[in-house]
Amino acid sequence: MASLKELKNRISSVKNTQKITRAMQMVAAAKLRKAQEAAENARPYAERIRGVIANLADSMGEGGGDAPKLLTGTGSDETVLLIVATADRGLCGGFNTNIVRRAREEIVAQERAGKSVKLYVIGKKGHDQLNRLYGDQIVKYISLKEERTLHAGIAKGIGEDVTSMFDAGEFDIAKLVFAKFRNVMEQDPVAQTIIPANASIDATEAGASAPDLGGAIYTYEPDEAGILEVLLPRSINTQIYSALLENQAGEMGSKMTAMDNATRNAGEMIDDLTLTFNRTRQAKITSELIEIISGAEAL
Amino acid sequence: MADKLNVSLVSPERELFSGQVDQVDLPGTEGNMGILPDHAPLMAALSTGAITLYDGGKEEKFFVQGGFADVTPAGLTILAERALPLRDMTRDDLSAEIEKAKADLDALGDEGALAARQNIDGLEMLFDLV
Helix, strand or coil: CCCHHHHHHHHHHHHHHHHHHHHHHHHHHHHHHHHHHHHHHHHHHHHHHHHHHHHHHHHHCCCCCCCCHHHHCCCCCCEEEEEEECCCCCCCCCHHHHHHHHHHHHHHHHHHCCCEEEEEEECHHHHHHHHHHHHHHEEEEECCCCCCCCCHHHHHHHHHHHHHHHHCCCCCEEEEEEEEECCCCCEEEEEEEEECHHHHHHHCCHHHCCCCCCCCCCEEECCHHHHHHHHHHHHHHHHHHHHHHHHHHHHHHHHHHHHHHHHHHHHHHHHHHHHHHHHHHHHHHHHHHHHHHHHHHHC | CCCCEEEEEECCCCEEEEEEECEEEEEECCEEEEECCCCCCEEEEEEEEEEEEEECCEEEEEEEEEEEEEEECCEEEEEEEEEEEHHHCCHHHHHHHHHHHHHHHHHCCCCCHHHHHHHHHHHHHHHHHC
16 A cells, blocks of 8 residues: 555645646636637638629539639549648647548548548647658648637638649649537537539538529629639638638637546546545554554553 | 618628618729619629718728628628728728838739739728728
Protein backbone atom coordinates (compact mmCIF):
# COMPACT_ATOMS: atom_id res chain seq x y z
CA MET A 1 0.00 0.00 0.00
CA ALA A 2 1.14 3.49 -0.89
CA SER A 3 2.35 5.64 1.93
CA LEU A 4 0.28 8.53 3.24
CA LYS A 5 2.73 11.04 1.83
CA GLU A 6 2.45 9.53 -1.65
CA LEU A 7 -1.35 9.54 -1.52
CA LYS A 8 -1.39 13.16 -0.41
CA ASN A 9 0.82 14.13 -3.34
CA ARG A 10 -1.38 12.31 -5.81
CA ILE A 11 -4.54 13.92 -4.49
CA SER A 12 -3.08 17.37 -4.82
CA SER A 13 -1.80 16.68 -8.33
CA VAL A 14 -5.21 15.40 -9.47
CA LYS A 15 -6.79 18.46 -7.92
CA ASN A 16 -4.51 20.69 -9.96
CA THR A 17 -5.38 18.82 -13.13
CA GLN A 18 -9.04 19.24 -12.31
CA LYS A 19 -8.57 22.96 -11.93
CA ILE A 20 -7.00 23.14 -15.36
CA THR A 21 -9.65 21.06 -17.08
CA ARG A 22 -12.40 23.06 -15.42
CA ALA A 23 -10.84 26.31 -16.59
CA MET A 24 -10.50 24.92 -20.13
CA GLN A 25 -14.12 23.85 -20.07
CA MET A 26 -15.24 27.32 -19.12
CA VAL A 27 -13.07 28.96 -21.74
CA ALA A 28 -14.44 26.57 -24.37
CA ALA A 29 -18.01 27.33 -23.26
CA ALA A 30 -17.45 31.05 -23.68
CA LYS A 31 -15.78 30.61 -27.05
CA LEU A 32 -18.48 28.20 -28.16
CA ARG A 33 -21.15 30.82 -27.73
CA LYS A 34 -19.22 33.23 -29.94
CA ALA A 35 -18.37 30.59 -32.52
CA GLN A 36 -21.95 29.43 -32.72
CA GLU A 37 -23.12 32.97 -33.23
CA ALA A 38 -20.59 33.53 -36.00
CA ALA A 39 -21.64 30.30 -37.71
CA GLU A 40 -25.28 31.31 -37.53
CA ASN A 41 -24.60 34.82 -38.81
CA ALA A 42 -22.76 33.47 -41.81
CA ARG A 43 -25.54 31.09 -42.78
CA PRO A 44 -27.86 33.53 -44.62
CA TYR A 45 -25.09 34.57 -46.99
CA ALA A 46 -24.13 30.98 -47.79
CA GLU A 47 -27.77 30.06 -48.39
CA ARG A 48 -28.43 33.06 -50.62
CA ILE A 49 -25.35 32.58 -52.70
CA ARG A 50 -26.31 28.95 -53.29
CA GLY A 51 -29.78 30.07 -54.31
CA VAL A 52 -28.37 32.63 -56.73
CA ILE A 53 -26.04 30.10 -58.32
CA ALA A 54 -28.87 27.58 -58.61
CA ASN A 55 -30.79 30.32 -60.38
CA LEU A 56 -28.00 31.09 -62.77
CA ALA A 57 -27.21 27.45 -63.47
CA ASP A 58 -30.88 26.92 -64.19
CA SER A 59 -31.19 29.82 -66.58
CA MET A 60 -27.97 28.87 -68.37
CA GLY A 61 -29.85 25.69 -69.19
CA GLU A 62 -28.56 22.67 -71.01
CA GLY A 63 -27.15 24.67 -73.88
CA GLY A 64 -24.57 26.31 -71.62
CA GLY A 65 -21.66 24.89 -73.59
CA ASP A 66 -19.44 27.78 -72.73
CA ALA A 67 -20.37 27.75 -69.07
CA PRO A 68 -17.37 28.20 -66.77
CA LYS A 69 -15.60 25.00 -65.80
CA LEU A 70 -16.01 25.83 -62.14
CA LEU A 71 -19.75 25.36 -62.63
CA THR A 72 -19.90 22.31 -64.86
CA GLY A 73 -16.60 20.59 -64.14
CA THR A 74 -13.73 19.66 -66.42
CA GLY A 75 -15.57 16.67 -67.82
CA SER A 76 -13.17 14.35 -66.10
CA ASP A 77 -13.00 13.09 -62.53
CA GLU A 78 -9.53 11.58 -62.42
CA THR A 79 -7.96 13.75 -59.77
CA VAL A 80 -9.73 14.59 -56.56
CA LEU A 81 -8.59 17.31 -54.22
CA LEU A 82 -9.65 16.76 -50.64
CA ILE A 83 -9.62 19.89 -48.55
CA VAL A 84 -9.46 18.60 -45.00
CA ALA A 85 -10.20 21.16 -42.33
CA THR A 86 -9.39 20.32 -38.71
CA ALA A 87 -8.57 22.22 -35.57
CA ASP A 88 -5.12 23.47 -34.65
CA ARG A 89 -5.37 22.39 -31.05
CA GLY A 90 -5.93 19.08 -29.39
CA LEU A 91 -7.68 18.22 -26.14
CA CYS A 92 -11.05 18.29 -27.78
CA GLY A 93 -12.12 14.67 -27.61
CA GLY A 94 -12.49 12.78 -30.86
CA PHE A 95 -13.15 15.87 -32.92
CA ASN A 96 -10.02 15.88 -35.08
CA THR A 97 -9.80 12.10 -35.23
CA ASN A 98 -13.35 11.89 -36.55
CA ILE A 99 -12.66 14.34 -39.35
CA VAL A 100 -9.45 12.55 -40.27
CA ARG A 101 -11.28 9.22 -40.23
CA ARG A 102 -13.91 10.63 -42.61
CA ALA A 103 -11.12 11.93 -44.86
CA ARG A 104 -9.42 8.53 -44.85
CA GLU A 105 -12.64 6.77 -45.80
CA GLU A 106 -12.93 9.19 -48.68
CA ILE A 107 -9.33 8.64 -49.76
CA VAL A 108 -9.73 4.86 -49.66
CA ALA A 109 -13.01 5.00 -51.59
CA GLN A 110 -11.58 7.28 -54.27
CA GLU A 111 -8.39 5.29 -54.67
CA ARG A 112 -10.31 2.06 -54.93
CA ALA A 113 -12.23 3.67 -57.79
CA GLY A 114 -8.89 4.32 -59.48
CA LYS A 115 -8.77 8.07 -58.89
CA SER A 116 -5.75 9.89 -57.68
CA VAL A 117 -6.17 11.91 -54.54
CA LYS A 118 -4.45 15.12 -53.48
CA LEU A 119 -4.74 16.60 -50.04
CA TYR A 120 -5.03 20.20 -48.98
CA VAL A 121 -4.86 20.29 -45.22
CA ILE A 122 -6.06 23.09 -42.99
CA GLY A 123 -5.21 22.76 -39.31
CA LYS A 124 -2.24 21.33 -37.48
CA LYS A 125 -3.91 18.32 -35.90
CA GLY A 126 -5.24 16.96 -39.16
CA HIS A 127 -1.86 17.47 -40.76
CA ASP A 128 -0.10 15.55 -37.99
CA GLN A 129 -2.37 12.58 -38.46
CA LEU A 130 -2.56 12.56 -42.25
CA ASN A 131 1.11 13.23 -42.73
CA ARG A 132 1.95 9.82 -41.28
CA LEU A 133 -0.13 7.91 -43.83
CA TYR A 134 -0.43 10.13 -46.85
CA GLY A 135 2.51 12.50 -46.48
CA ASP A 136 3.40 12.44 -50.18
CA GLN A 137 -0.14 13.30 -51.24
CA ILE A 138 -0.36 16.51 -49.26
CA VAL A 139 0.02 19.38 -51.70
CA LYS A 140 -0.49 22.14 -49.22
CA TYR A 141 -0.76 22.64 -45.49
CA ILE A 142 -2.12 25.71 -43.77
CA SER A 143 -2.18 26.34 -40.05
CA LEU A 144 -4.58 28.87 -38.63
CA LYS A 145 -2.83 28.97 -35.29
CA GLU A 146 -1.63 32.52 -35.84
CA GLU A 147 -5.10 33.85 -36.53
CA ARG A 148 -6.83 35.16 -33.45
CA THR A 149 -10.29 35.24 -35.00
CA LEU A 150 -11.70 33.66 -38.09
CA HIS A 151 -12.66 36.19 -40.71
CA ALA A 152 -13.80 35.96 -44.29
CA GLY A 153 -10.34 37.03 -45.48
CA ILE A 154 -8.74 33.74 -44.39
CA ALA A 155 -11.28 31.71 -46.31
CA LYS A 156 -10.85 34.02 -49.28
CA GLY A 157 -7.12 33.33 -49.36
CA ILE A 158 -7.68 29.58 -49.24
CA GLY A 159 -10.47 29.79 -51.81
CA GLU A 160 -8.33 31.77 -54.24
CA ASP A 161 -5.54 29.28 -53.79
CA VAL A 162 -7.86 26.38 -54.58
CA THR A 163 -9.39 28.15 -57.56
CA SER A 164 -5.99 28.93 -59.06
CA MET A 165 -4.97 25.29 -58.62
CA PHE A 166 -8.14 24.32 -60.44
CA ASP A 167 -7.42 26.77 -63.24
CA ALA A 168 -3.95 25.28 -63.55
CA GLY A 169 -5.59 21.90 -64.09
CA GLU A 170 -4.18 20.32 -60.95
CA PHE A 171 -7.43 18.56 -60.08
CA ASP A 172 -10.94 17.91 -61.44
CA ILE A 173 -13.07 17.65 -58.34
CA ALA A 174 -12.72 19.32 -54.97
CA LYS A 175 -14.28 18.04 -51.81
CA LEU A 176 -14.31 19.76 -48.49
CA VAL A 177 -14.05 17.57 -45.39
CA PHE A 178 -15.10 19.18 -42.13
CA ALA A 179 -17.41 18.61 -39.17
CA LYS A 180 -20.90 19.99 -39.33
CA PHE A 181 -21.97 21.39 -36.00
CA ARG A 182 -25.18 19.76 -34.79
CA ASN A 183 -24.98 20.49 -31.09
CA VAL A 184 -22.44 20.44 -28.30
CA MET A 185 -22.38 16.65 -28.20
CA GLU A 186 -22.58 15.92 -31.89
CA GLN A 187 -20.45 17.00 -34.81
CA ASP A 188 -20.94 15.19 -38.09
CA PRO A 189 -17.86 14.86 -40.25
CA VAL A 190 -18.96 15.38 -43.86
CA ALA A 191 -17.33 15.45 -47.29
CA GLN A 192 -18.96 18.10 -49.42
CA THR A 193 -18.24 18.63 -53.10
CA ILE A 194 -17.48 22.27 -53.88
CA ILE A 195 -16.05 22.00 -57.40
CA PRO A 196 -17.84 21.64 -59.80
CA ALA A 197 -20.39 23.99 -58.36
CA ASN A 198 -23.46 22.42 -59.95
CA ALA A 199 -22.73 19.16 -58.15
CA SER A 200 -22.81 20.97 -54.84
CA ILE A 201 -26.17 22.48 -55.69
CA ASP A 202 -27.69 19.14 -56.64
CA ALA A 203 -26.66 17.90 -53.25
CA THR A 204 -28.31 20.71 -51.31
CA GLU A 205 -31.88 20.53 -50.19
CA ALA A 206 -34.87 22.03 -51.89
CA GLY A 207 -34.36 25.26 -49.94
CA ALA A 208 -31.88 26.49 -52.51
CA SER A 209 -34.04 25.72 -55.52
CA ALA A 210 -34.60 28.44 -58.05
CA PRO A 211 -37.57 30.75 -57.51
CA ASP A 212 -40.34 30.97 -60.04
CA LEU A 213 -39.68 33.93 -62.28
CA GLY A 214 -43.18 33.87 -63.72
CA GLY A 215 -41.85 33.48 -67.23
CA ALA A 216 -39.78 36.64 -67.06
CA ILE A 217 -36.22 36.61 -68.34
CA TYR A 218 -33.26 37.52 -66.20
CA THR A 219 -31.36 40.64 -67.07
CA TYR A 220 -27.65 40.50 -66.43
CA GLU A 221 -25.50 43.46 -65.74
CA PRO A 222 -22.73 43.30 -66.97
CA ASP A 223 -23.25 39.85 -68.54
CA GLU A 224 -23.89 36.28 -67.49
CA ALA A 225 -20.35 35.07 -68.00
CA GLY A 226 -18.88 38.08 -66.23
CA ILE A 227 -21.08 37.55 -63.24
CA LEU A 228 -20.51 33.82 -63.00
CA GLU A 229 -16.79 34.38 -63.25
CA VAL A 230 -16.87 36.40 -60.04
CA LEU A 231 -19.72 34.63 -58.33
CA LEU A 232 -18.39 31.07 -58.52
CA PRO A 233 -15.05 31.72 -56.82
CA ARG A 234 -16.90 33.74 -54.23
CA SER A 235 -19.24 30.86 -53.58
CA ILE A 236 -16.27 28.57 -53.03
CA ASN A 237 -14.78 31.05 -50.58
CA THR A 238 -18.08 31.23 -48.78
CA GLN A 239 -18.36 27.48 -48.45
CA ILE A 240 -14.85 27.27 -47.09
CA TYR A 241 -15.61 30.08 -44.69
CA SER A 242 -18.74 28.47 -43.38
CA ALA A 243 -16.92 25.13 -43.07
CA LEU A 244 -14.26 26.83 -40.96
CA LEU A 245 -16.90 28.44 -38.79
CA GLU A 246 -18.75 25.15 -38.33
CA ASN A 247 -15.46 23.53 -37.43
CA GLN A 248 -14.68 26.20 -34.90
CA ALA A 249 -18.03 25.80 -33.21
CA GLY A 250 -17.63 22.01 -33.31
CA GLU A 251 -14.14 22.16 -31.86
CA MET A 252 -15.30 24.29 -28.96
CA GLY A 253 -18.35 22.11 -28.34
CA SER A 254 -16.25 18.99 -28.43
CA LYS A 255 -13.63 20.52 -26.18
CA MET A 256 -16.28 21.57 -23.72
CA THR A 257 -17.68 18.04 -23.53
CA ALA A 258 -14.23 16.48 -23.30
CA MET A 259 -13.14 18.83 -20.55
CA ASP A 260 -16.40 18.34 -18.69
CA ASN A 261 -15.76 14.60 -18.70
CA ALA A 262 -12.18 15.12 -17.62
CA THR A 263 -13.28 17.33 -14.74
CA ARG A 264 -15.79 14.74 -13.62
CA ASN A 265 -13.26 11.91 -13.89
CA ALA A 266 -10.80 13.91 -11.86
CA GLY A 267 -13.51 14.41 -9.23
CA GLU A 268 -14.12 10.67 -9.02
CA MET A 269 -10.42 10.01 -8.79
CA ILE A 270 -10.07 12.51 -5.96
CA ASP A 271 -12.91 10.82 -4.07
CA ASP A 272 -11.31 7.40 -4.51
CA LEU A 273 -7.91 8.63 -3.46
CA THR A 274 -9.31 10.46 -0.44
CA LEU A 275 -11.08 7.29 0.66
CA THR A 276 -7.90 5.26 0.30
CA PHE A 277 -6.00 7.99 2.11
CA ASN A 278 -8.42 7.93 5.08
CA ARG A 279 -8.49 4.13 5.24
CA THR A 280 -4.72 4.00 5.23
CA ARG A 281 -4.55 6.60 7.93
CA GLN A 282 -7.06 4.73 10.09
CA ALA A 283 -5.34 1.43 9.53
CA LYS A 284 -2.13 2.98 10.67
CA ILE A 285 -3.73 4.42 13.82
CA THR A 286 -5.39 1.11 14.61
CA SER A 287 -2.18 -0.82 14.27
CA GLU A 288 -0.40 1.72 16.49
CA LEU A 289 -3.15 1.37 19.10
CA ILE A 290 -2.91 -2.43 19.02
CA GLU A 291 0.80 -2.17 19.53
CA ILE A 292 0.37 0.17 22.52
CA ILE A 293 -2.42 -1.93 24.10
CA SER A 294 -0.64 -5.24 23.66
CA GLY A 295 2.50 -3.63 24.99
CA ALA A 296 0.62 -2.43 28.08
CA GLU A 297 -0.99 -5.86 28.61
CA ALA A 298 2.37 -7.57 28.48
CA LEU A 299 3.59 -5.56 31.46
CA MET B 1 -51.06 50.23 -49.14
CA ALA B 2 -48.61 50.30 -51.95
CA ASP B 3 -46.53 47.24 -52.67
CA LYS B 4 -43.25 46.97 -50.91
CA LEU B 5 -39.97 45.41 -51.85
CA ASN B 6 -38.55 42.54 -49.81
CA VAL B 7 -34.91 43.26 -49.21
CA SER B 8 -32.18 41.33 -47.54
CA LEU B 9 -28.65 42.63 -47.34
CA VAL B 10 -26.11 40.03 -46.33
CA SER B 11 -22.34 40.04 -46.03
CA PRO B 12 -20.27 36.91 -45.38
CA GLU B 13 -20.12 37.79 -41.69
CA ARG B 14 -23.76 38.56 -41.02
CA GLU B 15 -27.14 39.69 -42.23
CA LEU B 16 -27.26 43.48 -42.07
CA PHE B 17 -30.81 44.13 -43.10
CA SER B 18 -33.90 42.14 -43.79
CA GLY B 19 -37.31 43.65 -44.28
CA GLN B 20 -39.61 45.59 -46.56
CA VAL B 21 -38.87 48.98 -48.08
CA ASP B 22 -40.21 51.30 -50.79
CA GLN B 23 -37.07 51.68 -52.86
CA VAL B 24 -33.41 50.69 -52.92
CA ASP B 25 -30.60 52.54 -54.66
CA LEU B 26 -27.58 50.47 -55.60
CA PRO B 27 -24.12 51.22 -56.98
CA GLY B 28 -23.85 48.85 -59.98
CA THR B 29 -20.62 48.37 -61.91
CA GLU B 30 -22.41 49.81 -64.93
CA GLY B 31 -23.87 52.74 -63.04
CA ASN B 32 -26.16 53.46 -60.15
CA MET B 33 -29.69 52.14 -60.21
CA GLY B 34 -32.86 52.34 -58.23
CA ILE B 35 -34.94 49.24 -57.61
CA LEU B 36 -38.68 49.54 -57.02
CA PRO B 37 -41.17 46.81 -56.12
CA ASP B 38 -42.08 44.49 -59.03
CA HIS B 39 -38.79 45.04 -60.80
CA ALA B 40 -37.98 42.63 -63.62
CA PRO B 41 -35.58 39.81 -62.67
CA LEU B 42 -32.08 41.21 -62.65
CA MET B 43 -28.65 40.09 -61.66
CA ALA B 44 -26.15 42.88 -61.27
CA ALA B 45 -22.59 43.17 -60.04
CA LEU B 46 -21.95 45.90 -57.50
CA SER B 47 -19.03 48.24 -57.18
CA THR B 48 -18.11 50.44 -54.23
CA GLY B 49 -20.59 52.95 -52.93
CA ALA B 50 -23.66 53.51 -50.84
CA ILE B 51 -26.78 51.40 -50.76
CA THR B 52 -29.75 53.50 -49.77
CA LEU B 53 -32.95 51.98 -48.50
CA TYR B 54 -35.97 54.28 -48.64
CA ASP B 55 -38.91 53.47 -46.48
CA GLY B 56 -41.79 55.82 -45.75
CA GLY B 57 -39.69 58.95 -46.04
CA LYS B 58 -36.86 57.48 -43.97
CA GLU B 59 -33.50 56.55 -45.42
CA GLU B 60 -30.95 54.05 -44.30
CA LYS B 61 -27.52 53.99 -45.86
CA PHE B 62 -24.97 51.18 -46.04
CA PHE B 63 -21.43 51.13 -47.27
CA VAL B 64 -20.85 48.35 -49.77
CA GLN B 65 -17.74 47.15 -51.58
CA GLY B 66 -18.27 44.59 -54.31
CA GLY B 67 -20.89 41.92 -54.49
CA PHE B 68 -24.13 41.16 -56.28
CA ALA B 69 -27.72 42.23 -56.34
CA ASP B 70 -30.25 39.60 -57.30
CA VAL B 71 -33.77 40.74 -58.10
CA THR B 72 -36.46 38.08 -58.35
CA PRO B 73 -40.24 38.36 -58.02
CA ALA B 74 -39.69 37.33 -54.40
CA GLY B 75 -37.57 40.39 -53.70
CA LEU B 76 -34.08 41.77 -53.74
CA THR B 77 -31.09 39.96 -52.31
CA ILE B 78 -27.85 41.85 -51.95
CA LEU B 79 -24.80 39.66 -51.52
CA ALA B 80 -22.17 42.13 -50.49
CA GLU B 81 -18.53 41.19 -50.31
CA ARG B 82 -18.12 43.83 -47.65
CA ALA B 83 -20.91 45.87 -46.12
CA LEU B 84 -21.27 48.11 -43.08
CA PRO B 85 -23.88 50.57 -41.89
CA LEU B 86 -22.62 53.90 -43.15
CA ARG B 87 -23.05 55.55 -39.77
CA ASP B 88 -20.40 53.17 -38.40
CA MET B 89 -17.82 54.62 -40.75
CA THR B 90 -15.81 57.77 -40.18
CA ARG B 91 -13.94 59.98 -42.57
CA ASP B 92 -10.70 58.62 -41.15
CA ASP B 93 -11.72 55.07 -42.05
CA LEU B 94 -12.56 56.17 -45.53
CA SER B 95 -9.40 58.14 -46.13
CA ALA B 96 -7.43 55.09 -45.03
CA GLU B 97 -9.44 53.02 -47.51
CA ILE B 98 -8.81 55.55 -50.27
CA GLU B 99 -5.07 55.55 -49.56
CA LYS B 100 -5.04 51.78 -49.77
CA ALA B 101 -7.11 51.69 -52.93
CA LYS B 102 -4.77 54.18 -54.60
CA ALA B 103 -1.77 52.08 -53.65
CA ASP B 104 -3.53 49.05 -55.14
CA LEU B 105 -4.20 50.98 -58.33
CA ASP B 106 -0.53 51.80 -58.71
CA ALA B 107 0.37 48.17 -58.18
CA LEU B 108 -2.09 46.99 -60.80
CA GLY B 109 -1.47 46.95 -64.51
CA ASP B 110 -4.18 47.72 -67.00
CA GLU B 111 -6.06 44.67 -65.93
CA GLY B 112 -8.39 45.43 -63.07
CA ALA B 113 -7.53 49.11 -63.21
CA LEU B 114 -11.08 50.00 -64.12
CA ALA B 115 -12.48 48.21 -61.10
CA ALA B 116 -9.86 49.80 -58.88
CA ARG B 117 -10.71 53.25 -60.23
CA GLN B 118 -14.39 52.61 -59.61
CA ASN B 119 -13.49 51.57 -56.11
CA ILE B 120 -11.69 54.86 -55.50
CA ASP B 121 -14.50 56.93 -57.03
CA GLY B 122 -17.03 55.16 -54.86
CA LEU B 123 -14.95 55.71 -51.76
CA GLU B 124 -14.46 59.39 -52.54
CA MET B 125 -18.17 59.82 -53.06
CA LEU B 126 -18.84 58.19 -49.70
CA PHE B 127 -16.30 60.47 -48.12
CA ASP B 128 -18.52 63.41 -48.98
CA LEU B 129 -21.56 61.64 -47.60
CA VAL B 130 -20.17 60.88 -44.16
